[in-house]
Amino acid sequence: MQCFRKVTEDLYWVGGNDRQIELFENIFPLSKGVSYNSYLLLDEQTVLFDTADYAIGKQFIENVMSVLDGRDLDYIVVNHMEPDHCSLIGELLLHYPNVKIIGNAKTFPLIEQFFSFDLTGKTITIKEGDTFCSGKHTLRFIMSPMVHWPEAMMTYDETEKILFSADAFGTFRALNGNLFNDELNFDRDWLDEARRYYTNIVGKYGPQVQNVLKKASSLDIQMICPLHGPVWRSNLDYILEKYDLWSKYEPEEKGVMIAYASMYGNTENMAEILAVMLAEAGVKNIHMHNISKTHVSELISDSFKYSHIVLASPTYNNGIYPLMDNYLEDMKALSLQNRTIAVLGNGSWAPQATKLISAKVAEMKNMRLLEASVTIKSSLKEAQLEELNSLSRQIAEEVL
Structure with missing residues (x-):
């Protein structure tokens, strides 16, 4: 049975939660699980931003098919090629054989390394600053290498001012129905897991995060849609300031x-x-x-x-x-x-x-x-x- 949420008039969260997983990347304990976020844009042409992990494959496919409601899937934007976000590309190709995949020059070699399906005629290669129009929405692509893989990028919806931020601004912990940051007490219940996620997964790449924050500062961002954890639609300065501190390696608090x-x-x-x-x-x-x-x-x-x-x-x-x-x-x-x-x-x-x-x-x-x-x-x-x-x-x- 499908389980999705409306993000904006045209955008849907079609991800899912894994509460059975013991270790993230087979290293980091996840006592409260993790979410795998994916977003589907219904425009003149339909666009899916990333897929999900095999662990929630059945749920994910049901979500996508239900939101499309008989429409074809036209495009998949691959912001990040780590398997917890790209494992289900092949499944989608079976359901939607005409779909085209949007990525950068470093995306497609990784797809060929992980998978064996034929990409002939199915790829659209973009670079920094390129735009793509799906109808009402114009998407701009922002490279974010080593945050935290070399092919990582972000997609900015210029129409609704939404940043699809890949693994940036994400956090460990499954979503409990509440998708948006203003539906939960982030400081009390989520901050420790957000910090643990950032410091262990992205922490090494502070200078690269600083570069992305500089790029983001030039955009009018009204919403951040990460690949793990809640969607930020209010108080964006809170999470941006945390990332600025962490990526500068400055202490969050005076303490011992x-x-x-x-x-x-x-x-x-x-x-x-x-x-x-x-x-x-x-x-x-x-x-x-x-x-x-x-x-x-x-x-x-x-x-x-x-x-x-x-x-x-x-x-x-x-x-x-x-x-x-x-x-x-x-x-x-x-x-x-x-x-x-x-x-x-x-x-x-x-x-x-x-x-x-x-x-x-x-x-x-x-x-x-x-x-x-x-x-x-x-x-x-x-x-x-x-x-x-x-x-x-x-x-x-x-x-x-």
């Missing part, structure tokens, strides 16, 4: 994230005591993660959120605790910058963690490493409390 690893509780105890010291110094915005129980995608999300990060870890096999090492590698790979880092280390016979973590942080771009790191042997003792308190005072002064 404490990420600790602990085998027998002693490193955890040191982290807990530091947290209390920070609280007593007046810091209210403190967030703690036991990295052995927190997926690294959440650690990355909060690393982008907070201005100050405390890394606490025991030494392991004369090196960095493996989960901490993995987190540090992700921070570096995703180009996290402009943070202040403090390090707490532990070790019973060869305490190397503080030195090794500090060395890894020093390899990252534009990171400020506090010199007042603290190293303990096995457990924190009274004699080192002032050392820890001195670190807490420095952090508190900077945050407050």
Whole structure:
């Protein structure tokens, strides 16, 4: 049975939700699922913006056929060739053999890599700034390479001032009937998942996102239709400002994230005591993660959120605790910058963690490493409390 929503007089959301998926890209946990958005324009000629993942294939095809209501599908615009948005092109070709596919020069080689169907006579290749008229609507194409694949582009409907933004401005989490941002409490219920999506999927490509934001600033955008998550039809500055901050690698909030690893509780105890010291110094915005129980995608999300990060870890096999090492590698790979880092280390016979973590942080771009790191042997003792308190005072002064 079809399940779609009207976006404007001529435009329909024909996507669907996957609440059974466990891992996005087989990496990122999705406890609240994800939506796959696709949009169908009914004009003199019909235009579909992207398809969806096989997981919702039956629902998607029913939605498209129901909205078309016997009409032919004339065009598919492929803004992004990642399989969660293009898997059903072949299915549509079976139902609508006369459909033509609109993409850029990098789109069609990827289609040939993923699929085996014959594209002869079915392709329209466009480039930056080209326009296409479907009747009442004029579509303009905007290249957005590496946001977050090289072929990625966006489509701007000049008539209704809608930006079809591909993976930009998307978020993890399935839609619960409410399609539009003003039908839900985004700040309360969606922001964390939007940040986790951006920082882990797109975070590495900040300069490219900045380029797209500059292009977008020249357009009169009244609505943003992303490929995941809610459609933005009000308060667009909210999500645009978030993307501007994230892509400049600037902290969203003044606060302290404490990420600790602990085998027998002693490193955890040191982290807990530091947290209390920070609280007593007046810091209210403190967030703690036991990295052995927190997926690294959440650690990355909060690393982008907070201005100050405390890394606490025991030494392991004369090196960095493996989960901490993995987190540090992700921070570096995703180009996290402009943070202040403090390090707490532990070790019973060869305490190397503080030195090794500090060395890894020093390899990252534009990171400020506090010199007042603290190293303990096995457990924190009274004699080192002032050392820890001195670190807490420095952090508190900077945050407050």
